[in-house]
Amino acid sequence: MTPIHLRGGAGALPPEAVRHVMTMLAISKPGDPYAGLAVVKEACDGRSLADFAWALFQRWQAAGYPSRESWVMDAQALLGDDETVRRLTPLIRAWPGEGGHARAVTGLDLLASIGSEVALMHLHGIAEKVKFSGLKNRAKLKMDEVAAELGLTPQELADRLVPDFGLSADGSLTLDYGRRQFVVGFDEQLKPYVADASGKRLKNLPKPGANDDPELAPAAYRRFAGLKKDVRSVAGDAIHRLEQAMVNRRRWSAGDFGRLLVGHPLLWHIVRRLVWGLYDPSGELRGTLRVAEDRSFADVEDDTLTLPEDALVGVVHPLELGEDLAAWSEVLADYEILQPFPQLGRETYGLDPALVAELEAAKIPTRAVIGLERRGWRRGAPQDAGWQGWIERDVPGGGTITIGLDPGISIGYLDFADEQTLVGLELDGLDPITTSEILRELRDITR
Structure with missing residues (x-):
């Protein structure tokens, strides 16, 4: 077996003691570990214990995951660390495709039990982008539970889950x-x-x-x-979250903007490459700024700007900039700043009947339609025989837009139809930014 080392270089546990540790793990229950494990964790090196638990997991894996030995999975939560999370997450993502959905769901509980920033970061990643919708939805529910326990929205929790990775204040x-x-x-x-x-x-x-x-x-x-x-x-x-924040017009308080984004040693590398807006409570844009190399704020004239304490800050959409769009583009070009996603150079669209007709006439690959889920779209509730005949998307203000699909998508048989046609593309009554973004997303999948 992989040795278990004592703290301080005092040697390794003898084989008989290792067997006792295994017994403690086997009789422990989720949320109710055997009391003696606390003594083991105090006496033994944490990294060594995590490696030992992972060696057990690999043997369980090689044996075909026998259910009578499922305590090995629980052992990862009891003794695992961030390296355990990194090793386990790719398996959790793959298990549903191998008939292991229940095991993958247990893996989500395990990540939540480890509970470190890295563990919750990977749990959030599964909730945001995994190809198995069942697992994705369970991960979202788990994230919602964690957020609710902390009194936060899922988005606010995600802001707080980006580790600093031990970087210095300047992000290096x-x-x-x-x-x-x-x-x-x-x-x-x-x-x-x-x-x-x-x-x-x-x-x-x-x-x-x-x-x-x-x-x-x-x-x-x-x-x-x-x-x-x-x-x-x-x-x-x-x-992706910051791009969606621009699309959905999410706002941060001045304090959260400074602490969670500008002050974060990793995220600030993205933050300083974007143009930000200052908004009043009604949502009206009152000014724009960028974050300079020294974390100060500058306006479009490159003059220093002081952020009001009661300001609301958001990633500004190009449709909001008007004549300042060209000026901001010139500023970023002068400083040789490359943007992490299309912002100032973003394609924008008005409600053009010719474009709507073009989109409704297009033959769109079914898998491209499914890919819209990454941008916040959902497939409609399954009907008879698992048929899904529409896609839908929430819009700012609490509404939902629904677009029909012809012939539709069959759950479990995505190759039922290679192509789809959009039916009933009605965008009347939406604000210009939402209209532009929906048309942009649909235009992207028709190319």
């Missing part, structure tokens, strides 16, 4: 090899890059060499590997 990370140091930075898509002490970007982080510190260098190398995995998980979701 120094990797110490002893004789050599490297600095990690992030681009507009939150992809990490490495620079040497002179600031020169490298293709990859060098592997530890013979002249590097034998303890510092391997630890720094492992840390960067873990950072890349974690940031890859959070980056796409963070960018």
Whole structure:
């Protein structure tokens, strides 16, 4: 078995003691661990315990996940850590496609039980983007439960679930090899890059060499590997959430904007590449700003701007900018700022009858229609034989827009029809931003 090491380098548990630990795990119940496990966790190295639990899991996996030994799954919640989360999440995402939906749902409970920022971050990622709708919905329910316990909305919880990954206040990370140091930075898509002490970007982080510190260098190398995995998980979701915040006109208080976005060592890499709006309580735009390199605020004339304490802040939509759109585009071009998603250069549409007719005449791949779920659309409630004949989407203000599908989608048999036609595309009465965004989303899937 994988050894269990005592804290402080005091050796490893003898085989008989390891068997006792396994017995403690086997007789523990979710939410009611055997009392002796607390003594074990106090005496033994946490990383070693997590590795031991994962070795048990791998044996259970190799044996075909026998249900009588399902305590091994619970053991991951009792002894697991963030590395357990990273190892388990890809399996949770894949299990429904292998006939393991119930096991995947148990995995969601496990992530919630571990409860670290990284665990909840991955749980949120499953709730936002996984191809199995049943698992996705269960993950959303789990996230709603966690949010409710904390007195937050799911969106507010998501803001608080982005770990700082141990980054410094300026959003960088120094990797110490002893004789050599490297600095990690992030681009507009939150992809990490490495620079040497002179600031020169490298293709990859060098592997530890013979002249590097034998303890510092391997630890720094492992840390960067873990950072890349974690940031890859959070980056796409963070960018998507901010784009949806622009589309749905979500607002932050000045305090939350400064603390959760501008002050976050990772997210601020995205925040400073966007143009933000200042809004009054009625939703009217009162001013615009960007976040400068020193985290101060500047207006379109590049003059320093002070954020009012009672301000509401949101990602401004290009349709709101009017004549300032060109000016802001010039500012970002002057500073060579690349945006994480289309904002200033975003395609916008008015309610053009010719475009509506074009969309209704288009033959759209069924899988492209299903892909709209990533943008907040839902398939209609299943009818007879699992047939889904429409798609729907909530709109700001509490309404819902519904568009028919011909011939429709069959649950469990997505190849029932290769193409769909949109039926009854009625957008009258919607505000210009919502109209533009719906037409943009539909135009995207017809190309």
